[in-house]
Amino acid sequence: MVIFILLVIIALISPMIYDYNTDIVTQNLRNRLQPPTSEHPLGTDAFGRDVFARIAYGARVSLLIGFIVVGASLVIGGFIGAIAGYFGGILDNVLMRIMDVFLAIPQILLAIAVVAALGPGITNLIIALTISMIPAYARLLRSLILPLKDAEYVEAAKASGTNTWKIIFGHLLPNAMGPLIVNSTLAVGKTIVSAAGMSFLGLGISPPNPEWGAMLSEGKEYIRYAPNLVLYPGMAIMLAVLSLNLLGDGLNDALDPRLKQ
Amino acid sequence: MDNHMLLELKDLEVVYQTDFENVYALNKVTLSLNAGETLGLVGETGAGKTTTALSILKLLPKNIGKITGGSIMFDGVDIVKATEGEMRKIRGNKISMIFQDPMTSLNPVIPVGEQIAESLELHNTQGRTAAEIEQRVDQMLELVGISPNRKTDFPHQFSGGMKQRVVIAIALACDPALLIADEPTTALDVTIQAQVLAMMGELKEKLNTSLILITHDLGIVAQICDKVAVMYAGEIIESGTMEDVFSRIENHPYTVGLFGSIPNLEVSTLRLAPINGLMPDPTDLPKGCKFHPRCPKCMDICKTESPRVYETGTHQIMCHLFTQEGNVIQ
Amino acid sequence: MIKYIIKRLIMMIPVMLGITLLVFTIMSLSPGDPGTLILGPMATQEEIDAKNQELGFYDPFFVKYFDFVINAVQGDLGTSWYNNQPVTREIMNRFPVTFKLTIYSILLTVIVSIPLGTIAALKQYSIIDNVSMLLALFLASMPVFWLGLMLIIIFALNLDILPATGNENWKNFILPTIALAGSVIAVISRMTRVTMIEVLHMDYIRTARAKGATEGRVVRKHAIQNTLIPVVTVLGVNLGIMLGGTVLIEQVFGMAGIGTLMINAIRTKDIPLVMGSVTFLALCFSIINLLVDISYGFIDPRIKTE
Numbered sequence: 001m002v003i004f005i006l007l008v009i010i011a012l013i014s015p016m017i018y019d020y021n022t023d024i025v026t027q028n029l030r031n032r033l034q035p036p037t038s039e040h041p042l043g044t045d046a047f048g049r050d051v052f053a054r055i056a057y058g059a060r061v062s063l064l065i066g067f068i069v070v071g072a073s074l075v076i077g078g079f080i081g082a083i084a085g086y087f088g089g090i091l092d093n094v095l096m097r098i099m100d101v102f103l104a105i106p107q108i109l110l111a112i113a114v115v116a117a118l119g120p121g122i123t124n125l126i127i128a129l130t131i132s133m134i135p136a137y138a139r140l141l142r143s144l145i146l147p148l149k150d151a152e153y154v155e156a157a158k159a160s161g162t163n164t165w166k167i168i169f170g171h172l173l174p175n176a177m178g179p180l181i182v183n184s185t186l187a188v189g190k191t192i193v194s195a196a197g198m199s200f201l202g203l204g205i206s207p208p209n210p211e212w213g214a215m216l217s218e219g220k221e222y223i224r225y226a227p228n229l230v231l232y233p234g235m236a237i238m239l240a241v242l243s244l245n246l247l248g249d250g251l252n253d254a255l256d257p258r259l260k261q
Numbered sequence: 262m263d264n265h266m267l268l269e270l271k272d273l274e275v276v277y278q279t280d281f282e283n284v285y286a287l288n289k290v291t292l293s294l295n296a297g298e299t300l301g302l303v304g305e306t307g308a309g310k311t312t313t314a315l316s317i318l319k320l321l322p323k324n325i326g327k328i329t330g331g332s333i334m335f336d337g338v339d340i341v342k343a344t345e346g347e348m349r350k351i352r353g354n355k356i357s358m359i360f361q362d363p364m365t366s367l368n369p370v371i372p373v374g375e376q377i378a379e380s381l382e383l384h385n386t387q388g389r390t391a392a393e394i395e396q397r398v399d400q401m402l403e404l405v406g407i408s409p410n411r412k413t414d415f416p417h418q419f420s421g422g423m424k425q426r427v428v429i430a431i432a433l434a435c436d437p438a439l440l441i442a443d444e445p446t447t448a449l450d451v452t453i454q455a456q457v458l459a460m461m462g463e464l465k466e467k468l469n470t471s472l473i474l475i476t477h478d479l480g481i482v483a484q485i486c487d488k489v490a491v492m493y494a495g496e497i498i499e500s501g502t503m504e505d506v507f508s509r510i511e512n513h514p515y516t517v518g519l520f521g522s523i524p525n526l527e528v529s530t531l532r533l534a535p536i537n538g539l540m541p542d543p544t545d546l547p548k549g550c551k552f553h554p555r556c557p558k559c560m561d562i563c564k565t566e567s568p569r570v571y572e573t574g575t576h577q578i579m580c581h582l583f584t585q586e587g588n589v590i591q
Numbered sequence: 592m593i594k595y596i597i598k599r600l601i602m603m604i605p606v607m608l609g610i611t612l613l614v615f616t617i618m619s620l621s622p623g624d625p626g627t628l629i630l631g632p633m634a635t636q637e638e639i640d641a642k643n644q645e646l647g648f649y650d651p652f653f654v655k656y657f658d659f660v661i662n663a664v665q666g667d668l669g670t671s672w673y674n675n676q677p678v679t680r681e682i683m684n685r686f687p688v689t690f691k692l693t694i695y696s697i698l699l700t701v702i703v704s705i706p707l708g709t710i711a712a713l714k715q716y717s718i719i720d721n722v723s724m725l726l727a728l729f730l731a732s733m734p735v736f737w738l739g740l741m742l743i744i745i746f747a748l749n750l751d752i753l754p755a756t757g758n759e760n761w762k763n764f765i766l767p768t769i770a771l772a773g774s775v776i777a778v779i780s781r782m783t784r785v786t787m788i789e790v791l792h793m794d795y796i797r798t799a800r801a802k803g804a805t806e807g808r809v810v811r812k813h814a815i816q817n818t819l820i821p822v823v824t825v826l827g828v829n830l831g832i833m834l835g836g837t838v839l840i841e842q843v844f845g846m847a848g849i850g851t852l853m854i855n856a857i858r859t860k861d862i863p864l865v866m867g868s869v870t871f872l873a874l875c876f877s878i879i880n881l882l883v884d885i886s887y888g889f890i891d892p893r894i895k896t897e
Contacts, residue, residue, distance in 0.1 A: 101609030104880075105873045108835035113614060113869045116857040117621040193734045197839050200736050201854055216737060220843070227744045234737030242732035320800055353802035360801075365794040370816045370892055379812075380802040415892040431802070 051229065054210040055236045061211045062240060065122070065195045066188040069129045074184060076130070077137025084138065085145030086168050096142065102135040108194055115203040125204040129194055133187065140183055144176035151175075178255035182248050189244035196237050212237050266334075267471050268294040268317070268439060273331035275312055275321065275495075282544045286312045288495040289331065294488070296438065299465065299472040301482035303519065304492035307540050310475045311361075313492070314441045316340075317473075318358055319348050336438065354384035357432035359442040363425035363449070367416040373427045374398050374412025380434045401430040405460065422453035429461065436468060443475045458484060479519055483507060491516050494541055494551040501576035513578050514556050550581065558582060592888060599884055603877055610873045611663065614866055615656050623860040624648055625672040659866075668867035673859045678867035682849060686871075688758045689837050689848035693875075695764055696772040696833055704776045705822070708783025713810065715788065723780065730777035735836040739770035739843035756845035767844045771836050775829045782825050786818045793817070820891050827883035831876050 084095040102110065114128035148154065149172065157167050196213030198204035205211040207218050212233040219229030275287035287309050294300050302310050315321050317333055319340060333340040336355065340348070357380075360366040368376060377398045381389065389397065399409035405426040416424055425445060432440055442461065446454035462485040465472050474486060482489055483503070490500040491513065499506065499513040506516065518536035538555040541547050547554055553563040562581050571583035625646050626639035634642075643649055647658070662669065668678040711720040730738075746766060747755035757763045790796065791814055799813045838850030845851075849868050856864035888894045 097605070098609070101606060101613055104606050104610055104877055105613070105869070106831040106835035106876055108832075108838065109869055109872055112838065112853070112857070113617050113865070116865050117617045117619075119622075189732070196734055197736060200734075200839065201842060203854075203857065213734075216740065220740060223740065223744060224748060227748070230737070230740045230744070234734065234740065237734050237737060238729065238732045241734075242729065245728070245732055318801055320797065349803040349805060351803070352800070353804075358801045360794055360798060362794060366798045368795040368799070368813050368817070370820075370890070371813070372892075379799075379804070383803050383808075417893050428798070431798070 051215075051232055054215060055212070055233055057210040058212045058215065058233065058236065059240070061122075061205065061209070062192045062195060062237070063188075065126060065129070066191045068126055069133060069191045069195075070184050070187045072126070072130045073133035073137050073187075074180070077134035078141045078180075080134070081138035081141025081143075082145055082168050082173070085142035086149055086164075086172070092142075095138070099135040099138045102132075103139070107132045107136075108197060111194060111198060112201070112203060115198065120203050120206055122205050122209075125195060125198055128198070129191055132194075133191070136187075140180070141176065144179060145172050148172050148175055182252045182255060185244055185248035185251060189241040189248070192237060192240055192244075265296055266293060267296045267298075267336060268292070268473075269332075269334045270313070270317075271332045271334075273313070273316060273333060274329045275309075275316055275326060276329050277322070277326050279325060284543045285546060286326070286495050286543060287316065288546075290492075290495070290497055292490055292497060292500070294439070294471055294473065296471055297469050298488060299462075299474060299486045300488045300490060301486035302473055302475045302490050302492060303477065303479060303482055305477060305540055307543070308492040309495040310492055311443055312495075314358060314443055314473065314475060317439075317441065318352055318356060319343070319345075320352075320358075350384070353380040353432075353437075354386075354435045355437055356439045356441065357435070357437040359425075359428050359432050359440065359445045361444045361447060363421055363428050366428055367424055369416055372413045372415055373419070374402070377401055377412070377427070377431050377434055380431060384435050397434065401434050402427075404433070404464065405430045421449050422457060425449060425453075425457055426460070429457075429464070433464060433468065433470070437470060439471045439473070440465070441473045441475070444477070445474075446481070447476075447478075461485070491519070494546060495543065496551060496579065497577075498552065498579045499577065501574075505574070505576035511573070511576070511578065511583065513552075513580050514558050514582070515552050518555075518557075595888055595894065596885055599881055603881060606877060607874065608660065610877075611660055611870055612656065614869050614873070615659060618862050618866045619652060619655075621860070621862055623862055625862075628672045628860060629675075663870065668870065669863035671856075671861050671864045673856070673861040673864065678863050681852060681864060682867055682871050685847055685849045685852045688846050689841070689850065691764060692767055692771060692837055692840065692846070692848065693830075693834060695768040696775070697830065699768055699772040700775050700779055700826070700829075700833075703772075704779035705783050705819075707776075708780040708822075709787055709810065709815070709818070711780070711784045712787035712791070713806075720784075724784065727777035727780050730773050731781070733774060734839075735770055735774060736839040736843050738773045739767065739840055742766045742770055743843070758844075758846040758848070763844070763846070767840045767846065770843070771833060771840045775826075775833055778829055779822060779826055783818060783822050786821050787814060790814045790817045816890055820887070823883060823887055823890060827880055827887075830879050830883065834872060834876050834879070 080095055080099070084092040105113075110132040111125075111128040114131055115124055118124040118127065145168075154167060154171060157171055162170075192212075195204055196211070196216070199206070199211045199213030200217045202217065205214050207214050215233040216230050219226070219233065222229055270290055270292040273287055273290040274285075277284040277286050290309070290313060292300070292313070302313065304310050312321070312326070315326070316328060317335070317340065319328075321327070328341050331341070335351070338347070338351075340351070343351070367373065374395075378394050381394045381397055385394075398412055402409045402412060407423060407426055407430070411418075416427070419427065425448075429445075445461065446457050449457060458481060461472070464470070465485075472485075474481070476482060486503055488500070488502055489506045490497050491506075492498070493515050499516050506512065509517075509520065512520070515536070522535055536555060541551055541554065547564075549565045550556070550559075550563040550568050553559045556563065560581060566581070568579050568581045569584050571578045571580065624639070624643055625648055626634070626642035630638055630642055647655065650658075659669065666679055668682065670676070671678055671681060707723055711723055714720050743755045743766065746753045753765055754763050755766075791809075796809060796813055799809050804812070837848060838853065840846070841848040841850035842854060849872060853865055853868035853872075855861075856868065
């Protein structure tokens with residue numbers, strides 16, 4: 001939790017300390033591959049750029065991608081899952097079989113295929129990761145809605161003539177919120193890793209933009225001479241994901257009524 | 262019939278210790294049972310019936326449940342002092358237990374025949390061969406009214422009542438001297454309940470097994486028990502033979518309340534008389550008689566002093582109502 | 592049981608058709624065309640058009656799709672636009688590396704995580720439990736490719752005891768296998784621990800203890816199999832993540848597997864090769880899922896007798 005807040009703060013204040021153009025992307029070849037100093041706390045990379053500044057900026061990119069992708073797949077996938085679960089029947093069958101097909105392809109592979117078709121870049125990366133995450137949310141929402149839809153307060157709402165959409169979004173969704181929040185927290189972590197993986201493969205955000213995966217990909221070339229170039233960005237990813245996982249676990253315990261005394 | 266004393270609990274105390282609090286589950290429980298007898302252990306949920314049973318098998322939850330005082334003599338052995346190794350030889354062999362919920366007490370991934378055979382294999386003192394064990398399994402299944410050719414079936418292929426029969430077969434496989442049945446019929450349909458109970462009574466007679474029947478249903482007690490012990494808040498507040506308790510000449514007010522809670526066909530009443538209030542919090546038991554906050558006949562002394570035991574013949578009642586009029590022992 | 596397997600096999604057919612349709616749709620969004628790629632930048636637009644016409648590139652979508660499916664069923668995944676080689680042959684050349692890497696990682700996961708999770712559950716809150724679960728927490732948060740890079744730094748560059756790249760002999764597979772299995776081991780160990788603790792509180796475990804079974808027997812005979820039921824399900828999901836991870840691991844360790852083939856194909860805009868690789872890996876994933884389901888049938892009798 002603390003780490004996560006720290007990360008968000010770093011992501012928010014980094015543009016105030018470092019200027020994007022001069023510090024983050026401009027090459028300074030006289031300063032290349034410096035060991036850590038007081039001026040450059042984590043050293044410099046092969047183009048003489050400050051590693052810490054780039055990691056701090058990378059936090060913005062990663063968190064942004066994480067939240068956009070999870071938000072978008074939550075809305076789209078959640079909508080599909082909610083209507084499939086609520087209406088059931090043929091609609092449910094058709095939608096879920098389509099989702100099964102998506103799920104039959106390993107997530108990162110699906111994202112790779114989409115980027116392969118659309119080309120790299122941050123927008124396409126976000127589209128690709130969102131597409132690959134939609135089916136998981138559709139399934140989740142459906143499984144959350146199914147046991148709720150026959151609950152008595154739903155019957156009561158139906159009986160009093162409440163509009164169907166109002167039942168789904170006003171009555172059912174709020175009751176499914178707990179698992180949804182926990183799941184989304186964990187999903188942001190997963191997305192950060194996937195995004196880094198895609199960039200590492202050269203299919204996401206490309207250098208010189210400061211993205212953790214892209215930095216690892218660049219650093220890999222100099223692994224023999226400057227192992228810290230691959231050490232620190234990876235550690236940043238790990239800490240971000242770790243903090244999200246812990247946050248998710250914590251929320252899970254806090255929201256689980258069985259554990260509430 | 263051999264009538265020697267089989268089991269004797271004396272001043273047994275059990276505490277459940279958690280990080281936050283101590284739960285005083287059993288407070289000086291004293292009980293005895295002769296060979297071949299059936300004892301009904303009656304009381305509300307949380308009175309300490311199951312804890313008593315688990316103590317006898319020394320299967321209290323690890324690291325939490327502890328026997329803090331008293332003794333449990335079984336067949337000349339003090340179970341409180343017995344080692345884990347000695348206990349394993351007793352469990353399933355000399356003392357068996359039937360648990361409350363047949364739906365969950367069978368292992369879902371092991372065929373029922375194998376589950377019955379397991380206790381036989383574990384306690385193979387007679388040196389049975391594999392074929393003889395199989396034979397015994399068939400015999401046990403027949404005994405509880407299940408066709409032996411179903412022994413390769415899995416628990417999920419049986420109904421609730423059938424599962425409980427399997428559980429009984431497991432418990433009786435090694436001809437135990439004592440069988441403890443913890444609410445064996447609560448989870449079953451009423452018609453199945455009667456069948457299972459009748460079968461248990463029959464088998465008990467046939468095999469001369471002693472039985473402790475844990476229940477909250479006085480009707481069941483009346484059907485098959487020789488002796489009754491009524492538990493409340495970790496204490497035995499009344500015990501005696503069936504006649505002692507069910508003749509209703511002298512009863513603990515709590516027992517009177519229990520009788521009031523069951524419908525009577527002979528007397529027409531407008532409504533049942535439930536016992537008001539709830540069981541006391543076992544982490545914070547009331548002073549004096551533990552039943553006094555709910556007792557309709559509560560006196561001043563009940564609030565300050567623990568009652569002593571009033572005894573007439575085989576009948577024992579722990580209540581100030583009786584001890585004040587003399588006849589005091591101890 | 593056989594009926595169950597056949598049923599699962601039949602269910603695979605529509606899923607595979609769906610996968611090919613999905614992949615085909617995604618790939619048809621790609622702006623590339625074979626003519627430009629094959630003939631190079633010197634070709635005129637007329638020549639490119641003629642080549643595309645010849646290859647059926649301008650055919651309607653569904654005609655192309657049906658051609659693809661009919662050929663795919665016969666084992667022909669098309670021809671590379673880049674080097675004119677049959678895609679199937681290219682994939683089969685690379686398959687052993689990916690296959691070995693995946694199988695080794697699955698084995699490593701099962702061998703390490705199930706005993707580890709069990710021990711941690713039995714010795715709850717002991718040092719071994721706390722240390723291994725803390726380690727698992729970190730491991731589960733590491734990206735596979737970064738773990739790979741770290742292993743290279745430690746074992747190949749600093750200690751110099753294992754090779755960093757290549758796929759020639761078994762030594763080459765040690766680090767990639769550990770890297771690929773790492774996070775899955777963490778997930779499965781934690782899952783095994785939690786499930787085992789839950790199972791040990793079940794009534795049937797108490798029944799087993801009441802029979803006089805030793806703790807060892809209780810765990811081996813009564814608890815393990817019940818623990819495996821949910822663990823295998825989670826393992827199945829994670830094997831998909833593992834298969835996707837091979838793409839990254841092959842890049843990190845410079846291994847000539849299907850992942851590397853696919854990434855190179857993306858760089859050269861060699862659509863048939865990308866499509867073939869994705870379809871093939873998805874097929875592998877379906878087969879893995881099928882195997883998981885079958886093993887599930889062996890572990891859980893409720894499925895066998897359905």
